[in-house]
Amino acid sequence: MITIHINAPGRGSVPGERIGRLLHETLRREGISSAELSVTFVGDSKMARLHGRYLGRPQPTDVLSFALHEDGADPLGDIYVGHDQALRQAKAAGIEPAEEMARLAVHGALHVLGYDHPSGADREGSEMFRLQERLLDWMKANRPDGALPAETERVGCPPVAHIAQRATTFDCITADGNFQRRDGRVVGAVSKAEKKGARRALGWEVPRGS
DSSP states (O other): OEEEEEEOTTOTTOOHHHHHHHHHHHHHHTTOOSEEEEEEEEOHHHHHHHHHHHHSOOSOOSEEEEEOSOTTSOOEEEEEEEHHHHHHHHHHHTSOHHHHHHHHHHHHHHHHTTOOOOSGGGGGGSHHHHHHHHHHHHHHHOSSSSOOOHHHHTSOOOSSEEOTTSSOEESEEOTTSEEEOTTSOEEEEOOHHHHHHHHHHHOOOOOTTO
C-alpha cells in the first residue's frame, strides 16, 4: 500500500491533492507498490533550523529529504519543503507557486528513492532533474488525475459553497462550466441560473463564456 501524508499547517495555498497524485505517479513509474512518504511545508525559520541541525547550514533552503528505510525495504521518508522559499523561487522563475511546490516535493521524493544529482550548473542535466521535469510535465498535462486545468486556478474558490438551487456542495466553477471539487472531481454541469447565483451570493469571478 502507498501512503502519502501532506502536511501544511497554516499554509492554505499548498496544492496537496495534486502533490499527492504526483508522488503516487512517481512511485508507480519506479515500480513501487508499497511506500510511505510524508511531505511537510514549513516556513523560513523552521527550515533554517532543520538545515542547520542536519547539514550545518542554518539558513532557509527549498527542500530537505530524509530516507528512513533500510536498504531493500519499502521506501519510507520525510520531506520538508520550504514554503516561503518556494514562493520566492516561483516568483523569480515567473511560474505559479503550485508548480514550484510540486517540483520541490517530487525532488525530495526522488532523493528518498535514492536518486542524486551533482551540484552546480551540471545538476539540471542530470538524470534526476530530467525525471523530475518529466513528472512535472505529466502533472500539468493530465487532469483530473494530474494538474487541475489552468482556468480553474483563476476562478475564485471559497473553501466550500452551497447553492440553494442545486443539492450539491462544491468548491469551484471551472471555465468549461462544471462544478469541480478541489481534488479535481467534476460533480456536475453548471446552469446559467446557478452561475448567476454564485456571482450574486458569493462574489465569484465566473469566467466569461462559461
